[in-house]
Amino acid sequence: MRLRALGSLKLTLPLMAALLAAVVGTYRFGLVSIWWTVAPTLLLALNLAAAIIANPRFRRQAGLLVFHVALLSLLLFAAYGQLASLTGRVEIAQGQAFSPELVMVQSRGPWHDLSRLEGIHFTQGSLQVNYAPQLLRGGTRSTVYRDEDVATAVVVGDNVPLTQQGYRFYTTPNKGLAAVLVVQQRVGGAAQLGTVHFPSYPLRDWDQQVSWTVPGGAPLQLTLEIDRRPDLSGHWTLDDSLLRGARLALQGADGERQLLVPGDTAKVGEQVVKLEALRLWLGYEVFYNPALSWMLAAALVAVLGLGWHFWAKLWSKPLSTEPVQVKHRSGRWVHT
Amino acid sequence: MVAGYTHEELLLWAGIACYAAATVTQWSGALAGRDNPRSVLLWLSIGVVVFALAIAERWLRLDYGPFLTLYEILLSNLFSLGLIYTLLYRTVPAVRPGALVALPLLLFIGVWITTVSPAPSQLPATYDNPWLWVHVSIGKLFLGAALAAVGVAALLLLRSVPVFFRAITRSGEETLDQSVWRLMAAAFVFHSLMLIAGAVWAQDAWGRFWSWDPLETWAFITWLVLGITLHARVTYNLPHWLGWSMVSVVFVLAFLTFFGVPFVSHAPHKGIL
Numbered sequence: 286m287r288l289r290a291l292g293s294l295k296l297t298l299p300l301m302a303a304l305l306a307a308v309v310g311t312y313r314f315g316l317v318s319i320w321w322t323v324a325p326t327l328l329l330a331l332n333l334a335a336a337i338i339a340n341p342r343f344r345r346q347a348g349l350l351v352f353h354v355a356l357l358s359l360l361l362f363a364a365y366g367q368l369a370s371l372t373g374r375v376e377i378a379q380g381q382a383f384s385p386e387l388v389m390v391q392s393r394g395p396w397h398d399l400s401r402l403e404g405i406h407f408t409q410g411s412l413q414v415n416y417a418p419q420l421l422r423g424g425t426r427s428t429v430y431r432d433e434d435v436a437t438a439v440v441v442g443d444n445v446p447l448t449q450q451g452y453r454f455y456t457t458p459n460k461g462l463a464a465v466l467v468v469q470q471r472v473g474g475a476a477q478l479g480t481v482h483f484p485s486y487p488l489r490d491w492d493q494q495v496s497w498t499v500p501g502g503a504p505l506q507l508t509l510e511i512d513r514r515p516d517l518s519g520h521w522t523l524d525d526s527l528l529r530g531a532r533l534a535l536q537g538a539d540g541e542r543q544l545l546v547p548g549d550t551a552k553v554g555e556q557v558v559k560l561e562a563l564r565l566w567l568g569y570e571v572f573y574n575p576a577l578s579w580m581l582a583a584a585l586v587a588v589l590g591l592g593w594h595f596w597a598k599l600w601s602k603p604l605s606t607e608p609v610q611v612k613h614r615s616g617r618w619v620h621t
Numbered sequence: 622m623v624a625g626y627t628h629e630e631l632l633l634w635a636g637i638a639c640y641a642a643a644t645v646t647q648w649s650g651a652l653a654g655r656d657n658p659r660s661v662l663l664w665l666s667i668g669v670v671v672f673a674l675a676i677a678e679r680w681l682r683l684d685y686g687p688f689l690t691l692y693e694i695l696l697s698n699l700f701s702l703g704l705i706y707t708l709l710y711r712t713v714p715a716v717r718p719g720a721l722v723a724l725p726l727l728l729f730i731g732v733w734i735t736t737v738s739p740a741p742s743q744l745p746a747t748y749d750n751p752w753l754w755v756h757v758s759i760g761k762l763f764l765g766a767a768l769a770a771v772g773v774a775a776l777l778l779l780r781s782v783p784v785f786f787r788a789i790t791r792s793g794e795e796t797l798d799q800s801v802w803r804l805m806a807a808a809f810v811f812h813s814l815m816l817i818a819g820a821v822w823a824q825d826a827w828g829r830f831w832s833w834d835p836l837e838t839w840a841f842i843t844w845l846v847l848g849i850t851l852h853a854r855v856t857y858n859l860p861h862w863l864g865w866s867m868v869s870v871v872f873v874l875a876f877l878t879f880f881g882v883p884f885v886s887h888a889p890h891k892g893i894l
């Protein structure tokens with residue numbers, strides 16, 4: 286009896302209306318807490334589960350039952366997917382291997398085990414992005430090697446993510462130039478390799494500089510001087526030809542400037558800084574959701590169930606064609 | 622080119638003229654009490670073919686389909702809504718009286734497009750995806766079914782207008798009401814499929830299947846209101862006028878979602894930079 290009350294259709298409509306109000310409220314009026322939408326959804330799920338068990342109408346209409354069970358499953362899969370999901374970003378320079386520390390986590394479900402990322406191995410290869418006039422971005426081609434082995438190259442970009450261990454890496458518009466630097470604490474001492482990423486290119490074409498502190502040393506201003514600037518008013522391709530002839534300027538607090546091309550070294554205080562190479566870096570969106578295929582399957586089954594239901598209830602029957610006699614009396618509608 | 626007009630413009634105006642002729646034929650028939658569905662069908666069919674030619678001409682010239690700008694979306698819907706409506710008009714006699722409302726709505730899109738810039742854009746790389754086709758085609762089926770439904774529903778709602786009243790009398794209220802709900806059921810199935818295909822595409826293109834961007838939010842609102850409408854009808858003994866009004870609300874929401882939201886928001890849905 287209680288189950289029947291919980292599964293009452295009279296509850297469904299107000300709950301759906303509450304969900305609608307929550308979605309509109311979140312969108313238009315910026316309700317911040319996600320509970321405004323989660324609470325009515327949870328209540329709808331309860332209402333639906335109770336109805337599926339207790340409402341005899343579902344037993345009489347198989348298509349309708351399939352639709353609503355699939356809808357409930359979709360909610361459950363979506364919830365599980367959220368709890369187990371990970372979204373994040375990672376920026377990787379050409380020649381650099383992926384490592385879990387590079388991932389900037391944006392959202393992580395409580396059931397997601399970050400150590401899973403250790404199973405991922407790839408190295409960034411070459412990158413090409415096509416542009417039309419006015420910086421309209423065309424296709425992106427990013428070559429990626431598994432296990433640093435050139436024979437395992439795959440090309441990803443746009444609609445094709447790199448997939449490993451259930452993680453998907455999507456190329457993004459975020460990309461730019463990078464300087465690979467080797468720092469020696471003193472001449473002949475141990476060397477430390479690092480990569481400095483400059484601001485996104487071509488978005489911040491005019492601003493190719495970053496502040497950087499030499500490990501264990503002084504703060505520096507790094508500026509990239511690019512000779513082969515693309516003509517942004519035409520069609521062009523962003524790739525590593527942009528880096529040909531480019532130089533790196535190091536400027537210390539005292540205003541002294543040193544210009545390096547790859548292979549050059551500069552002395553900065555006690556340390557020696559070598560410009561190993563100039564490269565491109567690419568930003569990826571990292572996405573993990575183990576429920577993705579299950580959600581898709583549930584959604585498709587739901588639509589099939591719905592089609593079945595409407596076929597049985599509505600579409601398979603001829604429209605009644607009785608010419609109803611009606612009279613128009615002062616704007617009112619009367620059957621005779 | 623004729624007197625400074627491009628082929629596309631000439632075809633556009635010709636298509637609009639055909640839809641206008643269909644509208645006038647439908648209305649004059651209703652006013653005279655003598656329906657002339659064959660002439661209406663003929664004008665509609667010619668209009669659909671002419672709009673198909675306009676799209677083909679533009680597509681060949683620009684090398685991308687009508688998917689991006691407001692002008693392109695309006696043009697592509699003049700074709701697709703016209704085609705779906707023509708097929709329904711031909712095969713389901715019960716939707717015909719609704720043409721008194723549905724055809725002016727179609728014509729409204731035709732007038733609107735003449736005020737919109739036809740300047741081309743560039744297709745983002747993520748649009749090179751088969752799911753775009755699935756998503757867009759099913760969306761068109763949804764809107765076509767909703768247009769046919771709202772035509773009949775609005776007619777039923779506005780029956781105090783004598784010409785509508787006579788049109789209803791000839792077909793029978795019961796038949797018309799049933800056709801509204803059959804079309805709305807189909808619209809719900811298509812809308813659900815459109816959301817699914819859109820989510821698959823979004824996952825490929827932007828690395829997320831759903832992110833409540835303005836277009837997704839509005840599409841979800843339309844779907845939910847349609848679900849509420851179908852539910853309300855089977856749960857409560859809704860007065861007819863309320864059911865038909867809810868159908869009209871669904872159509873207005875869908876119309877705003879298709880032709881308003883993508884062009885007032887700079888959502889990532891466009892995917893350029």
Ligand code: HEM
Nearest residue numbers: 292294297329330332333336340342845848849851852855
């Ligand atoms: C959450 C709790 C829900 C419950 C308890 C529930 C229950 C029911 C029941 C019992 C029916 C059959 C009515 C009848 O034919 O007599 C029905 C029909 C239907 N429901 Fe639901 N439902 C729920 C959620 C939803 C949702 C979220 C949607 C989609 C927005 C939905 C869409 C439909 C549709 C389209 C029909 C068919 C209406 C028709 O036959 O015209 N339901 N529901």
